[in-house]
Amino acid sequence: MVDFTLPHRPALADAKSGSFGAPATGNRIMLAALPEGHVLQVLGSKGSAGLEDLIRQIGGGNPNAVRAYSPGQWFVVGDAALSPADISGKAALLSGKASIADQSHGRVRIGISGTAVETVLAKGTAVDLHRAKFPVGHTAMTLIGHISALVTRTGENGFEILVLRGFAESLWDELIQMSLEFGVDATVNH
Amino acid sequence: MASLIACPHCGPRPKEEFTIRGDAGITRPTPDAGEDAWYAYVYLRDNPRGRHKEHWHHTSGCRRWLVVERDTMTHAIYAVSDASAPGETA
Known part of the structure; x- marks a missing residue:
C-alpha cells in the first residue's frame, strides 16, 4: 500500500542549459540530456558464452541499444x-542464461556531439577515441575525470555517456567546461 | 609505478582506473593451519625488487580481477591476464 506517490524528476531537469563558451560556430559541441527511458543491466550466468544474439533481442534490434562493457555483462538502453x-x-527471452537488473532509476544518458567531440572527451579519459579504434557501436567503461562512465560511439561525431544518476549533473557541468573552447549548446528537454 | 595496463578485456588503460590488491602468489592456508601460517598469510609480505605478480582490480573499467606481472624496479609490464581460470568467464 503506497500512501503517497513518488513523482519522477529527471536527474538533469535543473541542469545548466543554453549556449556557453566560444562564439565561433564551426565545430560547436551539442550536449543533450537524453530521455530517461530504460537502462537494463544484463548479467550472463557463469560459464555461459555466445550470448550476443540473445542480448540483441533484449535490445529489440535497435542499433547501439546493447552496450557490452565486461565479459558476460551488458547494458541495454532505450528511450521508452x-x-x-x-x-x-524480456527476462523470459533469456531462459535462465542471463538475468536482468533494472537500472532505469539509477543511470542517466547524456548525448554529446560535434566535429571536435573526440578532443573534448579526450580531456577526461585515456581511452583511444579515434574512429579506427573506437568505431560506431563500440563501448568502453572508463573514468571521465574522477567520474565512472560508460562511453558509446553512436555516430561519426556523436557519443552517448551513461552515468550514475547522482553524478549526472556534476558530469554535465564538467562536459560544458571541457567544451568551452569550441562553444557548446546544452539542451535539457524533459 | 607502471602507468599503462593492457587490460585483456578493455585494452590499454591508465593505472588510475585500477585498484591493487597485492601479491598474487600467496595461497590461503587451511582453517586449522595454525597461528603462524595465518599470521604470515595476513600480515607478512616480501618486498621484491624485479619481477612480481600482483592482483589488480579494474575498478573503473570491466571490474574484473587481473593478474599483472610487472617489474617493481623498471615499471615494465610483462603480462596481464584475467584472474579467473580459463572458461570460467561468462
Whole structure:
C-alpha cells in the first residue's frame, strides 16, 4: 500500500542549459540530456558464452541499444519507459542464461556531439577515441575525470555517456567546461 | 609505478582506473593451519625488487580481477591476464 506517490524528476531537469563558451560556430559541441527511458543491466550466468544474439533481442534490434562493457555483462538502453511486465517479458527471452537488473532509476544518458567531440572527451579519459579504434557501436567503461562512465560511439561525431544518476549533473557541468573552447549548446528537454 | 595496463578485456588503460590488491602468489592456508601460517598469510609480505605478480582490480573499467606481472624496479609490464581460470568467464 503506497500512501503517497513518488513523482519522477529527471536527474538533469535543473541542469545548466543554453549556449556557453566560444562564439565561433564551426565545430560547436551539442550536449543533450537524453530521455530517461530504460537502462537494463544484463548479467550472463557463469560459464555461459555466445550470448550476443540473445542480448540483441533484449535490445529489440535497435542499433547501439546493447552496450557490452565486461565479459558476460551488458547494458541495454532505450528511450521508452518499461513496465515491470515488459521487463519480465524480456527476462523470459533469456531462459535462465542471463538475468536482468533494472537500472532505469539509477543511470542517466547524456548525448554529446560535434566535429571536435573526440578532443573534448579526450580531456577526461585515456581511452583511444579515434574512429579506427573506437568505431560506431563500440563501448568502453572508463573514468571521465574522477567520474565512472560508460562511453558509446553512436555516430561519426556523436557519443552517448551513461552515468550514475547522482553524478549526472556534476558530469554535465564538467562536459560544458571541457567544451568551452569550441562553444557548446546544452539542451535539457524533459 | 607502471602507468599503462593492457587490460585483456578493455585494452590499454591508465593505472588510475585500477585498484591493487597485492601479491598474487600467496595461497590461503587451511582453517586449522595454525597461528603462524595465518599470521604470515595476513600480515607478512616480501618486498621484491624485479619481477612480481600482483592482483589488480579494474575498478573503473570491466571490474574484473587481473593478474599483472610487472617489474617493481623498471615499471615494465610483462603480462596481464584475467584472474579467473580459463572458461570460467561468462
